[in-house]
Amino acid sequence: MQNTEPAVQIPDSQEGAVRQMDLFDSHRDTVERADEAESLIPSVVRFSEFVAAVGVQHTNELFPLEFPPAVSTGAVMHSGGERVRVLDLFAGMGGFSLGFSRAGFDVVGVDRIPWTQMVFRRWDIGTAYTIDLSQVDSNEQVLAVGEGTTVLIGGPPCRPWSLMNQRRRSADHADQPLLIRFFDFVKAIGPRIFIFENVPPVWQDAVYQQQCELLRRADPRYSIRAMVVRYDQFGASTARQRLVTVGVRGSNDAATGFFTRLADRLREPSSVRDVIEWLRDVDRDGVSDHSWPQLNTIEKYRERYRTGRYGWRRLAYDTPAPSFGNVTKTYVLHPEAGEAGFEERILSVRELLCIMGFPRDFHFPEGIPLPKRYQMVADVVSPVFSEACAHVVREMLEGGVGGISSDE
Ligand SMILES: C[S@@+](CC[C@H](N)C(=O)[O-])C[C@H]1O[C@@H](n2cnc3c(N)ncnc32)[C@H](O)[C@@H]1O
Numbered sequence: 001m002q003n004t005e006p007a008v009q010i011p012d013s014q015e016g017a018v019r020q021m022d023l024f025d026s027h028r029d030t031v032e033r034a035d036e037a038e039s040l041i042p043s044v045v046r047f048s049e050f051v052a053a054v055g056v057q058h059t060n061e062l063f064p065l066e067f068p069p070a071v072s073t074g075a076v077m078h079s080g081g082e083r084v085r086v087l088d089l090f091a092g093m094g095g096f097s098l099g100f101s102r103a104g105f106d107v108v109g110v111d112r113i114p115w116t117q118m119v120f121r122r123w124d125i126g127t128a129y130t131i132d133l134s135q136v137d138s139n140e141q142v143l144a145v146g147e148g149t150t151v152l153i154g155g156p157p158c159r160p161w162s163l164m165n166q167r168r169r170s171a172d173h174a175d176q177p178l179l180i181r182f183f184d185f186v187k188a189i190g191p192r193i194f195i196f197e198n199v200p201p202v203w204q205d206a207v208y209q210q211q212c213e214l215l216r217r218a219d220p221r222y223s224i225r226a227m228v229v230r231y232d233q234f235g236a237s238t239a240r241q242r243l244v245t246v247g248v249r250g251s252n253d254a255a256t257g258f259f260t261r262l263a264d265r266l267r268e269p270s271s272v273r274d275v276i277e278w279l280r281d282v283d284r285d286g287v288s289d290h291s292w293p294q295l296n297t298i299e300k301y302r303e304r305y306r307t308g309r310y311g312w313r314r315l316a317y318d319t320p321a322p323s324f325g326n327v328t329k330t331y332v333l334h335p336e337a338g339e340a341g342f343e344e345r346i347l348s349v350r351e352l353l354c355i356m357g358f359p360r361d362f363h364f365p366e367g368i369p370l371p372k373r374y375q376m377v378a379d380v381v382s383p384v385f386s387e388a389c390a391h392v393v394r395e396m397l398e399g400g401v402g403g404i405s406s407d408e
Contacts, residue, residue, distance in 0.1 A: 045203055047227040051263045076104045076394050084397060084406045087146035089133060089154035089182055091116050093376035094125045096153050099386025101125045103394055108145055115368045122365040133181050142185065149189050150406055151393055154182050155197035155381060183211040187218050192404050193393055196245040197381055200228045203243050222247045225255035231382035232269035232320040236357030240323040254402030258392055265388040272335060273317040275354040288363035289350035291370055298331060298344050321355050326378035328371060352377045357384035
């Protein structure tokens with residue numbers, strides 16, 4: 001049956017909008033700019049508006065803070081008895097994968113960095129492989145490790161759409177073809193469901209729009225829909241926003257059905273205090289990842305913290321954190337930094353993990369350099385969000401929702 005649902009909707013006038021959407025930036029968002037950016041997201045892709053329209057209430061349930069709670073639902077299985085496989089391309093430190101693993105899926109992760117394997121092993125997330133996905137030579141390897149994939153997920157690097165790369169943006173950036181690689185693998189593997197995660201400006205990118213369109217032409221059974229979500233809508237303590245593109249090989253409105261079910265999984269946001277106060281009196285390196293570089297430039301830039309310009313800011317305790325990227329670049333400070341004898345310092349890696357929605361116990365395995373840990377947590381998909389997605393996928397596959405099931 002021909003799928004008639006409009007694909008990702010393309011605005012009439014692109015140019016001005018693209019410039020405006022550039023205000024989103026995973027590295028240097030300020031509170032002010034995040035508010036401004038919010039107003040620039042077209043309502044067609046705003047999950048909050050979609051939620052308002054379908055009339056869903058928050059559950060008020062906080063994400064469990066201890067790790068790992070037992071997966072009470074058990075493994076997700078095909079009728080033949082094998083576990084349902086999820087392939088995560090550009091798996092990083094496994095935030096996207098973790099939610100699927102906890103929801104009972106068999107997860108395979110691929111990234112070019114060797115640390116992905118270490119994190120997957122430490123937390124029993126699944127099996128990870130170190131593969132450079134930019135190389136066409138990697139195709140066979142990826143198809144082999146992802147054999148039997150039912151669900152394909154992934155978030156290629158967002159640098160082509162970041163303000164940090166003013167001189168080599170979008171199509172000129174060496175990482176942009178990685179977006180195309182993701183869609184190439186969707187075509188080659190033909191998953192029942194795919195979820196592509198990236199920064200909101202991607203929605204306006206001509207190559208992204210073209211890839212969605214080409215995919216629909218190549219396989220008209222895909223229903224595709226994109227929305228911008230905020231991680232604090234799922235219980236995390238960060239207002240980071242991400243574009244989530246979902247493709248479901250099912251009925252015409254199956255991708256919309258994904259978001260309707262996702263709306264049932266909203267939670268109250270956590271405040272920064274809820275998630276990091278337990279570390280307040282823990283010494284540096286007193287627990288794993290409670291580490292930070294000692295910077296001598298904080299004092300020099302005190303004025304920037306007062307104004308919040310360039311994303312330099314001190315966090316407030318009683319709200320979710322605004323969106324920020326790598327805090328070793330923007331120097332986001334602990335809420336009490338420099339006050340009443342508290343060290344003037346940026347957030348620790350462990351505090352960042354908690355803010356992103358990782359359970360309290362979660363930390364990196366030994367042997368990963370501190371700058372790499374800061375980068376990986378800056379790139380990560382919030383696991384409270386990925387777990388919500390995973391449960392929706394599970395419901396759809398097991399319940400035959402949207403005309404799909406875990407079996408072909
Ligand atoms: C935005 S991060 C993904 C984060 C991940 N989804 C998570 O939740 O932790 C992008 C990832 O792409 C990886 N990457 C960049 N270039 C790559 C390439 N050529 N091949 C494979 N992975 C690559 C980076 O190492 C990084 O981990």
